[in-house]
Amino acid sequence: MQEKNNLEIEEIKADEMIRQRIFIIRGQKVMLDNDIAELYSVTTKRLNEQVKRNIERFPRDFMLQLTQEEKEEVVANCDHLSKLRFSYSLPYAFTEHGVAMLSSILNSKQAILMSIFIVRAFIKMRESLDNYKDLAIKIEEIEANQTKDHAMLKNVHEVVKHLLAPTEEPKGKIGFN
Numbered sequence: 134m135q136e137k138n139n140l141e142i143e144e145i146k147a148d149e150m151i152r153q154r155i156f157i158i159r160g161q162k163v164m165l166d167n168d169i170a171e172l173y174s175v176t177t178k179r180l181n182e183q184v185k186r187n188i189e190r191f192p193r194d195f196m197l198q199l200t201q202e203e204k205e206e207v208v209a210n211c212d213h214l215s216k217l218r219f220s221y222s223l224p225y226a227f228t229e230h231g232v233a234m235l236s237s238i239l240n241s242k243q244a245i246l247m248s249i250f251i252v253r254a255f256i257k258m259r260e261s262l263d264n265y266k267d268l269a270i271k272i273e274e275i276e277a278n279q280t281k282d283h284a285m286l287k288n289v290h291e292v293v294k295h296l297l298a299p300t301e302e303p304k305g306k307i308g309f310n
Contacts, residue, residue, distance in 0.1 A: 151254040156226070158203055162255060163226035165199075165207070167217060169235065172251070173244040181225065183238045190238065195231035199223050229255035 154168040166184075170177040184191060199207070201223065208218045217224060227235065229252060236248030 148250060148254050148257065151251050152258065155254065155258065156207060158199065158207075158226055159197065161197075161226075161228055162258060163197070163228055164232060164251065165214070166225040166227070167214065169227060169232065169247075169251070172247040173235075173239055173241065175239065175241070175244070177224075180235070180239070184225065184235070187238045190234050191227075191231055194228065195234055196225055196227050198225050 151164075151172070154164055154172075155162050156165070157163075166180055167177050170180040173180065184196070204217065204223055207224075208214050232248060232251045232255070236245050
């Protein structure tokens, strides 16, 4: 039981750390080779060697190489990537599917475990975005209905106001003629 709780705590910590290392580049959620290598407890050089040896497993929608401008932007925005500033090679970025494929070429226990955590983090992010989309749609529906309801309420208010307004009748003399 204690071991299960410890595993859950480790997964929560790993999830948060992983989410901080997922970037959106060219409209895709990706992780950089440097961050993945750190999580897998291998060097970036070793990770990239394995990728190059198994390049047929990494089509364009699984992996992309950053441009110099993209690299500079990522380095400028992320303190933990400052050492990339001095690297001559451009980093690779892996999508969720690319990360899953990495687990098939790096067979260490750490790599397999971290691949599971990373894929779960991608899934949670996608679910969060879906929830935000659903919420945005519901807000739009409420706003659209509110506009219609507001117009109806305004009409009702005008009618009630008219009915409650005092009528001005001509004042006549009090008494009998």
